[in-house]
Amino acid sequence: MTVMNKKDISCMLHSRVSGRPAATPGEGPQPSVLPLPAADRKNKSVLRLLAAVMLLVLPTAAQAAAVSGTSGADTVAQAATDTGAVPVATLPAVASLDDIPADTLWTQANAAYSNGSYRQAVELYDALLARGVHSGKLYYNLGNSWFKQGRMGKAILNYNRALLLDPTDEDTQYNLAMANARIVDKIDAVPEFFLKTWLRDLGLTLGTDTWAVLGLIFLGATFAAVILWLLSNTLALRKSGFYGGLASLALCLACTFYAHFQRTRLLHGNEAVVMNLVAPVKSSPGAGSKDIFVLHEGTKVRMLEQLGGWTEIVLSDGNKGWITSNAIEAIVRNGGTE
Template sequence: MKKLVTILVLFFNLAVFSQTQDQLFAEANTFYKEANYERALGVYLAIEEEGLVSSDLYFNLGNTYYKLNKVAPAIYYYEKALKLNPANEDARFNLAFAKRMTIDVIDELPKTVFQRFSANIIQKLSFDTWALIAVIASFLASFLFLMYHFSDATRKKLLYFNTTIIAVVVMLISVFFAFNNYKTVKKNRIAIIFAPKVEVKNAPTSSSDEVFELHEGTKVIILDELDNWKKIKIADGKVGWMNDEELKEI
């Protein structure tokens, strides 16, 4: 009886919490529509502090920071929205506009055929989505195989056999894409420069030589870390060290 009461109380609290978040989200959207961006930002951040993880929330935060001409936070939240949902085309479109506010112009290194395929196909969906497709394909393959096994008509058996093979192929491809996507996301630790200007060093010490400089809003990849220093790489392949207080990891 005590366990039942505990479960009921838990579900009640979750329902109230969800309702409160929905109300706050609607309130923040109203402030945004009224161009009261400071108040909208405060409410959106309050929702985030409650632990809500949502591509829509991050997208709205990016929009709000963009309206406030705060380039680094805008890019940061657009990137977070895309990390959760790579198919969020609105976030991708607005991110392109936000990047125009940055100072650094960095030419990307040429990509290999597989890198282009990964960016244009595999990374278009999250690894959770690819995993879901794999699970659905596996259930479909099992069902079609049973239909093949119990079917008496030759034409139907051929149809079920061929569709089973197709479902298995889709399952295997989806598993491969999910694994590749997961490995890419975990390997590439992306961060955004938040400091107005950063001197990137050739070693993790303040007295080391500057190799290049970056400005707020620029995206970097974290390669390594030592104490309060991060080893970073930018799109053109340049590598250096910077203080971890000057960037924010996505």
């Protein structure tokens, strides 16, 4: 399956760090060939005779010798052709990724993805994450790169991380649904009260910063309404200030609550995704305990507590058990996803 979403998911995104355009394959300095040392006049005819004999007897060896001066450049060019990621002049060595500017890494990672070099794209996106760069688009692109390699667990993990930072992104929501459709475990969630679902979905419509800004705006409106109530000379204006102040205060508290709700999700989330192809869930923390059910790659769980390399989890259908901690990966990274 090559179509991942309803939009173009080529991930050729402009760098949010810099407007520097990505280099195009074929650019860059051409490899130079060092000239052979000059021979003496006395030996020139002998050298030509030997070269003719070699061409007649060993044509393959002669061809290899003819290009030996540019073997290093050809190797790099072949690597760029194999990966299809970036032109030769900008292909970074793994050991020197720390020396590459962030905007260049971003451009090269997007180029690697668009040219089908998904493994290299993952390496470059991970290099950005290692520098503390986090964004919804970065996790979205990383999820797409894993999806293309058939790693649904990694794809679902990064789509969920992208939605933590941008919960309203439709492309991420669509791709997450596509990835969830490909996993083995199909778990029916326990139905919850509709009002709880509605209030949670309302909180996810905006991000933490947006809710915080709205809270400050309504706080200012509350102060303005109080001043109107205190200083107005007419009963109508005093009533408007009083009821307007109550309404603004209620909205301020609601926005503050949702801002706290979103920030808690970003910093203290307890959800994780199964990374192993097969992960047995046991009745107690210990290798000798009884297996109660088995989970597969890509299943999302909620973590309850950890004990000696084991984590107690609960599924959306209410089933609980213990799983080895290295079989799952938390959606909220250490220190949060910001």
